[in-house]
Amino acid sequence: MSSPATSPYPWADRRLIRRRRIKLRGDQVTIAALSPDTANRRHLGRFDLSTPLFVLLAVVLCVLVLLPLFWLGYYALTNKAGSPTLANLARLFTDATIRRAFLISLGMAGCVGVFSCLVATPLAWLVARTDMPGQRLVRSLVTASFVTPPFLGAIAWAMLAAPNSGILNNIYRWAFGLDQSQALFNIYTFTGLVFAVTCYSFPFVFTLVANAFDKVPSDLEEASAILGGKPGTTLRRVTLPMVLPAMLAGSLVAIVQAFTMFGSPAILALPAGFHVLTTKIWSFFQFPPRLDLAAASAVPLLVVTMLLLWGQRWLLGRRGYTVLGGKSGTPRRVKLGNWKWLAGAYVLFILCVTILFPYLALLKVALTHNISEPLSWSSLTLHNFNFVLFEFSSTRLAIWNTLILGLATATIATGIALVVSYLVARRAVPGASLLGMLATAPIAIPGIVLGVGLFLAYANPTFGLYGTLWILLIAFLTIELPAGYQQLSSAFHGVHPELEEASRILGATRLKTLWQITAPLLRTSLIAAWCFVFIGTIRELSATVLLTTAQTKLVSVIIYDLNESGDYGAISVLGILLLVVSFTVVFIANKVPVLGGAAPRSGS
Amino acid sequence: MSNKKVAAGAFLAALAWGQLAWAGPPEPYKVTDDLVAAATKEASVVYYTSTDVQVAEKLGAAFEAHYPGIKVQVERAGSERVFQRIGQEYSSGIHNADIIETSDASHFLTFKEQNWLTPAVPEDVAKMWPEKDRDPDGFYAAFRATLTVIAYRTDLVKEGDAPKTWTDLLDPKYKGKLVKSHPGYSGNVMTATYALSQLLGWDYFEKLGKQGVMQVQSSTEPPKVLAQGERPIQADGNEYNVFILQDKGVPIKAVYPAEGTSIAYGNAAILAYAPHPNAAKLFYSFMFSQEAQQLNDDFGGLRSVRPDVKEKSNRTPLSQIKLLDSDPSNVRDAVEEIKQKYEEYFGT
Numbered sequence: 047m048s049s050p051a052t053s054p055y056p057w058a059d060r061r062l063i064r065r066r067r068i069k070l071r072g073d074q075v076t077i078a079a080l081s082p083d084t085a086n087r088r089h090l091g092r093f094d095l096s097t098p099l100f101v102l103l104a105v106v107l108c109v110l111v112l113l114p115l116f117w118l119g120y121y122a123l124t125n126k127a128g129s130p131t132l133a134n135l136a137r138l139f140t141d142a143t144i145r146r147a148f149l150i151s152l153g154m155a156g157c158v159g160v161f162s163c164l165v166a167t168p169l170a171w172l173v174a175r176t177d178m179p180g181q182r183l184v185r186s187l188v189t190a191s192f193v194t195p196p197f198l199g200a201i202a203w204a205m206l207a208a209p210n211s212g213i214l215n216n217i218y219r220w221a222f223g224l225d226q227s228q229a230l231f232n233i234y235t236f237t238g239l240v241f242a243v244t245c246y247s248f249p250f251v252f253t254l255v256a257n258a259f260d261k262v263p264s265d266l267e268e269a270s271a272i273l274g275g276k277p278g279t280t281l282r283r284v285t286l287p288m289v290l291p292a293m294l295a296g297s298l299v300a301i302v303q304a305f306t307m308f309g310s311p312a313i314l315a316l317p318a319g320f321h322v323l324t325t326k327i328w329s330f331f332q333f334p335p336r337l338d339l340a341a342a343s344a345v346p347l348l349v350v351t352m353l354l355l356w357g358q359r360w361l362l363g364r365r366g367y368t369v370l371g372g373k374s375g376t377p378r379r380v381k382l383g384n385w386k387w388l389a390g391a392y393v394l395f396i397l398c399v400t401i402l403f404p405y406l407a408l409l410k411v412a413l414t415h416n417i418s419e420p421l422s423w424s425s426l427t428l429h430n431f432n433f434v435l436f437e438f439s440s441t442r443l444a445i446w447n448t449l450i451l452g453l454a455t456a457t458i459a460t461g462i463a464l465v466v467s468y469l470v471a472r473r474a475v476p477g478a479s480l481l482g483m484l485a486t487a488p489i490a491i492p493g494i495v496l497g498v499g500l501f502l503a504y505a506n507p508t509f510g511l512y513g514t515l516w517i518l519l520i521a522f523l524t525i526e527l528p529a530g531y532q533q534l535s536s537a538f539h540g541v542h543p544e545l546e547e548a549s550r551i552l553g554a555t556r557l558k559t560l561w562q563i564t565a566p567l568l569r570t571s572l573i574a575a576w577c578f579v580f581i582g583t584i585r586e587l588s589a590t591v592l593l594t595t596a597q598t599k600l601v602s603v604i605i606y607d608l609n610e611s612g613d614y615g616a617i618s619v620l621g622i623l624l625l626v627v628s629f630t631v632v633f634i635a636n637k638v639p640v641l642g643g644a645a646p647r648s649g650s
Numbered sequence: 651m652s653n654k655k656v657a658a659g660a661f662l663a664a665l666a667w668g669q670l671a672w673a674g675p676p677e678p679y680k681v682t683d684d685l686v687a688a689a690t691k692e693a694s695v696v697y698y699t700s701t702d703v704q705v706a707e708k709l710g711a712a713f714e715a716h717y718p719g720i721k722v723q724v725e726r727a728g729s730e731r732v733f734q735r736i737g738q739e740y741s742s743g744i745h746n747a748d749i750i751e752t753s754d755a756s757h758f759l760t761f762k763e764q765n766w767l768t769p770a771v772p773e774d775v776a777k778m779w780p781e782k783d784r785d786p787d788g789f790y791a792a793f794r795a796t797l798t799v800i801a802y803r804t805d806l807v808k809e810g811d812a813p814k815t816w817t818d819l820l821d822p823k824y825k826g827k828l829v830k831s832h833p834g835y836s837g838n839v840m841t842a843t844y845a846l847s848q849l850l851g852w853d854y855f856e857k858l859g860k861q862g863v864m865q866v867q868s869s870t871e872p873p874k875v876l877a878q879g880e881r882p883i884q885a886d887g888n889e890y891n892v893f894i895l896q897d898k899g900v901p902i903k904a905v906y907p908a909e910g911t912s913i914a915y916g917n918a919a920i921l922a923y924a925p926h927p928n929a930a931k932l933f934y935s936f937m938f939s940q941e942a943q944q945l946n947d948d949f950g951g952l953r954s955v956r957p958d959v960k961e962k963s964n965r966t967p968l969s970q971i972k973l974l975d976s977d978p979s980n981v982r983d984a985v986e987e988i989k990q991k992y993e994e995y996f997g998t
Contacts, residue, residue, distance in 0.1 A: 211875075211880035319863075329998075331738075332730055332734050332989075333733045333737035333738070334737065335737070416877060416900075433704065437711065439721070439722060439724045440724070501738075505738070505742045510743060512744060513744035595738075596723065596725040599725075607727055610727070610731075610835065611867070611874075612868065612870065612875060616703075
């Protein structure tokens with residue numbers, strides 16, 4: 047524990063607080079006499095739960111993160127008889143199919159990173175630093191493309207841009223009177239895959255870069271302008287260099303996303319006749335499963351992901367250019383003038399490609415018998431809705447399971463993230479930073495790797511969790527914890543500890559303070575983190591696909607199953623249901639004041 | 651001590667005797683009021699299947715109409731995926747499924763050896779099923795037969811231009827026009843790939859791999875891809891989905907090549923640890939009834955081995971098609987080779 051003299055947060059020092067508490071005891075007695083409620087609180091409040099809670103959390107996080115990794119390592123390094131071997135890892139180098147899948151994965155992820163950055167940066171600049179109208183709307187629509195599960199987006203793009211039946215290709219042929227052999231797009235190619243993944247990875251870059259643009263201090267730009275720099279020069283030599291770290295970091299996140307993605311490659315790469323690493327790992331699970339090879343192939347995925355994330359940290363940590371001083375003055379907004387038409391066209395194009403076209407395609411396919419049927423009143427049918435809602439026996443169970451898991455994961459993960467980020471931010475217990483590291487660690491574990499690890503760890507008879515919702519809950523908690531933790535730990539920096547201090551002085555324990563003071567103050571961040579985790583759970587496929595059984599079906603998995611048998615109509619209906627549910631939950635979470643501890647409390 | 655020794659001895663004997671240890675088929679059973687009552691009490695039956703999901707749900711709905719109060723939960727995936735699921739579940743001690751049915755007959759050899767099945771012989775099976783279409787020990791019987799065929803869109807490909815034989819598909823003019831399903835997913839295609847690799851050699855697949863085929867997973871999908879207009883010709887895929895789409899008015903036609911057409915028998919069985927044993931028995935018996943088999947034929951376009959099922963007149967009768975039969979145990983021995991060669995030639 048730091049001494050009061052050197053710590054930037056003297057209130058975090060227990061000794062000091064204890065001393066203050068003793069001084070104030072007289073006042074406390076008065077307060078206790080005034081309020082019957084406080085007397086009870088004081089009684090309970092004597093014992094600070096921080097330390098046992100810390101131990102408990104450390105154990106839980108260790109189990110969540112380390113146990114699956116241990117089994118992964120064990121299977122990768124042993125043979126069927128259980129004796130140690132390097133043969134599985136050697137197979138990574140000798141087996142050309144694994145090597146090829148690995149290289150394709152790397153190439154695909156790299157391209158996605160570059161294109162995400164190229165697409166997102168101008169968009170972020172337009173939204174943050176120009177006078178373009180409708181900026182708020184654009185921001186929230188980009189967020190909407192984050193709500194769209196990438197696998198659903200990939201299927202929608204298969205409907206739009208399959209070379210012969212794709213809606214866009216049909217329109218193209220019709221418009222130019224071309225014959226069937228002509229096609230504008232072919233989504234079933236490497237390029238098509240990069241495109242479809244980029245559509246749902248660029249929001250990561252966008253968010254980071256838009257935030258960075260928001261924070262660029264205007265005085266530097268003004269200085270450039272005063273010294274005679276034209277707007278273009280200022281942008282190129284002052285503004286862009288300052289957001290460069292955010293661009294790179296965002297691209298790395300997009301690369302990690304693409305590299306670890308399972309759904310979109312399974313939907314677009316397999317028909318094109320190639321594997322990426324994640325689909326290759328999945329193929330090892332065909333019966334009889336080759337768990338040893340699956341575990342070994344997961345190792346390069348894990349290592350590369352960790353390297354990329356380490357690179358991202360390093361970039362964000364190099365604060366040479368970035369702005370730590372906060373905002374100085376309102377950001378200068380570039381007047382677009384007549385360029386606003388071009389800017390508007392660009393924004394509209396992005397929104398069409400990522401949201402409008404895919405959603406319309408889903409709607410069209412849901413309402414017709416056949417994808418290539420021209421749309422008319424007579425071709426409209428509710429056949430697909432009827433099948434999904436009334437004939438298809440998996441629907442109800444899957445929607446129910448998805449909702450339950452989404453709500454449970456979001457609530458528990460946000461709860462754990464809140465406590466952990468509190469303990470870390472306020473240095474409440476020795477070694478709290480260790481908790482922070484554990485809570486961030488799963489971000490380096492790709493979903494499918496975690497799926498393999500969890501299957502190995504919990505499917506055995508000791509736990510017997512496979513086939514229950516518990517194993518999925520554990521998986522989702524592990525996968526989503528980093529997202530929740532990162533949101534909340536950054537939020538903690540924005541809350542001044544004065545109020546917490548006051549609560550502690552009045553005798554409340556750390557936990558009580560957290561519940562009654564800090565959580566309500568962090569309300570918006572809490573809701574944001576909760577929604578983040580909820581959406582993340584809804585769109586998860588890579589770990590889920592290995593861990594579900596008939597009784598624990600999720601909507602994402604039945605969409606995937608239906609895709610394998612080409613039932614586009616049913617997929618569209620389920621996809622629309624999934625989107626409606628996700629948007630509704632996110633909407634409610636943002637509107638209902640009770641959530642996130644927002645209800646006014648008399649005590650605080 | 652001696653008890654343990656006896657048990658160990660019996661266990662070893664069972665291992666040594668293998669299949670010979672089965673005691674022969676149990677007595678055929680009828681649907682009695684007691685069975686219906688016990689099944690209704692269990693209220694649901696879980697059906698793992700590789701039949702096209704719309705067809706399987708129709709069967710479920712027909713059963714529910716007969717026995718109100720019993721819900722049929724259909725879990726549909728490709729044969730090889732169902733195999734993977736049940737394998738993962740039974741190896742982990744999870745017993746969700748009551749009935750299992752896939753189109754890869756070799757799976758049932760494994761299920762039987764692993765003691766994952768309950769022997770049961772519905773009355774209809776005992777009376778009407780040919781010997782070759784049911785297990786001698788009563789563990790399973792052929793619920794359906796599926797042909798794997800070439801097919802094409804009659805409006806996009808002229809009859810004269812359509813492929814007539816498997817080797818016709820290697821003609822350069824079909825490059826980029828074919829769609830094909832995957833033996834690692836579909837039991838029909840696994841069986842067909844085995845049959846064709848025996849008949850034509852792997853050379854055939856190596857050349858087909860260079861034809862720019864669109865690779866889908868399920869053998870139910872190529873006819874749907876044809877219907878969408880994404881590709882005009884299927885290099886392999888289900889016959890029954892072609893029939894279903896024909897009935898819906900899609901201009902699509904199956905081709906029965908002169909070299910022969912692969913047939914796969916889709917067996918069904920009751921699982922050993924079925925959570926709803928009585929409902930399972932009831933549903934299992936219903937699956938082989940005239941009504942269900944006729945429904946499979948009428949709505950699902952499936953072939954039936956039940957003699958009194960009437961085939962639609964517009965379909966080529968099974969007797970006029972040259973069939974390629976595959977021995978399930980040979981298919982099982984070739985699975986690893988098929989998967990490996992397939993990935994070599996087709997990329998996945």
